[in-house]
Amino acid sequence: MLVTILFVGLIVAALALHAFYIIFKRLKCSFKDKSVIITGGSKGIGKCIAIEMAKEGALSIVIMARRINELKEAKAEIERNCVSKKTKVVAVSCDVTDKIKVKEAIDSLKTEHGVDRIDSLFLVHGAAIPGYFVEQDEKDFEFQMNLNYFGSLYVTKAVLPHIMRNPLHKNDKHIVFVSSAICLCTFIGYSSYAPTKFAVRGLAESLESELQGHGIKVHLSIPSDTDTEGFGNENLTKPKETLEISGAVKLEQPSQPAKAIIRDIKKNKFWLFDSFDFELLVAIGQGITPRGCPFLSIVYGIIGIIASYFINFQFTSISYKHAKERETRFNSFWNK
Template sequence: MTQYFSNKVIIITGAGSGMGRAYALAFAKLGTKLGLNDFNLAGLDETIQLIKDQTPSCHMVSQAFDVSDQNKMQTFANLCQQKLGNAFVVINNAGVEGAHMPAWQMDLSNYEHVMKINFFGVVSGTRAFLPQLLSEHTGHIVNVSSIFGLAGTPNHSDYCASKFAVRGYSEALMCELQNSGVQVHLLHPGGIDTNIAKSTGGQAFSKHYLKTSPEEITEYLIKHIEKGSTRIVYGNDSMKIWLGSKFVPLKILNKLIWSDMKKVIDQKPYNLIKLKKGMFK
């Protein structure tokens, strides 16, 4: 077992389920102190109980709130610092699914909601905890994008926009912090078997693509944080998308992605497509 994280403070947002819960359980076993967040209090409490059952000695602080609320995030950061000490790893993991429909059917509110959590939640977490990392001249920020932050996909323009935004923000942050001692890691999960796809439109997608366990990507992430990897790509179909985004011409890549994903997409909006003035709400 690695001693790199022993007695260090690990902050995880979206820890109430899925990857966030798997990260929390794994880091607890490494002898860390945990600051945990989730919007869902019941899910967060369940994660805390699991940690208590498996690692009774783990020292934890937790709060349930919306990660896009900068004031609440700053309050959380202050509490974690007071109770646990300065953060060593910050994993901005909290996220929500998109609306699972073509761009011309989406309301502007769909984009606003997804960007608020998936992108501004990352910005909020980074801004609140970065001063702690900089004061120690060491540490790690892990910002969770997606393979949908590497390539655009049909029925996911809202989600892709948020994950591309996380990618751009994180890559800029890497440049800015390269001489600070603080490392930025950009995680692009592939199809991870979590409960993120709650809507009816996401069920076919979830069943077909979300196959890698949260525990598997957690093990991979922990290893690559310690190694200092900047871009971390892992999970079902992740390598295929990453290589395609790097080496396949975009026009061809679009056709390949459509061919692969059309089987899990409602075709009716595409059969009736009529791009004309006023179709965007």
């Protein structure tokens, strides 16, 4: 009886601690009357984040992408969702891999578009080209690193001085990097993509530490597989092993991760995700990044470590099953 009482008491205390932690850590965060920049904002998750900003009453919403026609269409859709007549939606055509053009675009926001301050930055652009390491050209590696990592670096470099110099909303400014669960758990087929997302994670973690005390919160998003044009293109080059490991997952609509990102920013989270599977991955692979509730982190960490043995066995088995076929294919490739 005493053991039962102690056990129940421990559970109640843990739940109370969790509730207190959530209340204590929650940010009084709002994007109303704020100015935000969203890369990759012409479609997919980026456009949906811009729509959420419009619904929150943001003052300025700057969407950046390369294709002008898609930017114009996205701008019109975002404007239809504005709840405030003061909201200004600005579409900027820019290749984020060109650091000179990026700096020019950011510096021109005030003179050309009347955006005189920047409060937050969402880095949502990116692309994946899966394939076998042996067969992929070095250009595939360079393209993805330039877009996914250096694109995020160039934009952050250009925007950060504007955010830091902004005297308004000192404790309500954000930089959100969109990475992938691949930065926590990668496997066959992603040798050219995973390093770029590990790099984005490294940049986000470093800045989270460096910007302490400056009123800027850094976040790292790992959205679930989403029904976007980019994911469709990614599937075109996925090896059969990659498809087998990934499984027939139900794709989310872009609005789902967009809403989850905004929700978790307001909960003052560093890691932003919308899947219990990712909760376990973060628990066992987040290193010394900011953690959530101590009690749940321990519980999820134990579950995640146990699950990792089975996941590793699954990944290894699938790769090994097709090893002979890959060997024949690679030999044919090398003998061309």
